[in-house]
Amino acid sequence: xxxxxxxxxxxxxxxxxxxxxxxxxxxxxxxxxxxxxxxxxxxxxxxxxxxxxxxxxxxxxxxxxxxxxxxxxxxxxxxxxxxxxxxxxxxxxxxxxxxxxxxxxxxxxxxxxxxxxxxxxxxxxxxxxxxxxxxxxxxxxxxxxxxxxxxxxxxxxxxxxxxx
Numbered sequence: 001x002x003x004x005x006x007x008x009x010x011x012x013x014x015x016x017x018x019x020x021x022x023x024x025x026x027x028x029x030x031x032x033x034x035x036x037x038x039x040x041x042x043x044x045x046x047x048x049x050x051x052x053x054x055x056x057x058x059x060x061x062x063x064x065x066x067x068x069x070x071x072x073x074x075x076x077x078x079x080x081x082x083x084x085x086x087x088x089x090x091x092x093x094x095x096x097x098x099x100x101x102x103x104x105x106x107x108x109x110x111x112x113x114x115x116x117x118x119x120x121x122x123x124x125x126x127x128x129x130x131x132x133x134x135x136x137x138x139x140x141x142x143x144x145x146x147x148x149x150x151x152x153x154x155x156x157x158x159x160x161x162x163x164x
Contacts (some may be wrong), residue, residue, distance in 0.1 A: 003077050005062075008056045008060040009056070009060055011052060012056035015049050015052040015053045015056060016049075016053065018045065018052075019050065019053060022048075022049050023042070024041075026042035026045065027041075039122055055089070065075070087121055087122070091118060091122075094114060096111055097114075098114040103158060104158050106155055106157040106158070107153050108139070108142060108156070109156075109157060111141070111142075112134050112135060115133075115137060116134050140145055142155055
């Protein structure tokens with residue numbers, strides 16, 4: 001079995017467990033007034049799980065391949081060092097660092113730095129494009145989450161908020 005199908009199988013297993021949690025265990029502790037809402041806290045995880053399971057099944061059973069299509073080159077797992085593995089591992093490390101620094105550094109600083117470092121890692125070198133895009137995306141997401149959805153998201157580092 002090709003590497004993409006193995007990855008799809010792993011993602012399918014993870015999403016099945018995630019979907020089971022979203023569909024059967026997340027809503028058990030909801031207060032009565034929230035049980036009448038059309039959108040529950042588990043709605044988005046349910047959608048993500050269902051779409052990921054559909055995408056995984058499509059890749060696993062090769063339903064995305066057309067009959068008249070030319071064959072795409074397979075990933076050679078014996079030559080993984082020929083691919084940009086360093087970039088991928090650095091991005092994974094950057095995601096872990098972002099998750100760990102989100103509270104202490106605040107959303108605005110940590111997200112901006114994460115986006116700028118990710119852009120740079122992926123090869124973008126135009127700072128006059130990178131900086132405005134990172135700042136607009138960061139402030140826009142913060143505004144949507146904080147003001148529109150009403151979910152508190154600490155914008156500033158914890159030392160500026162008295163350690164909160």
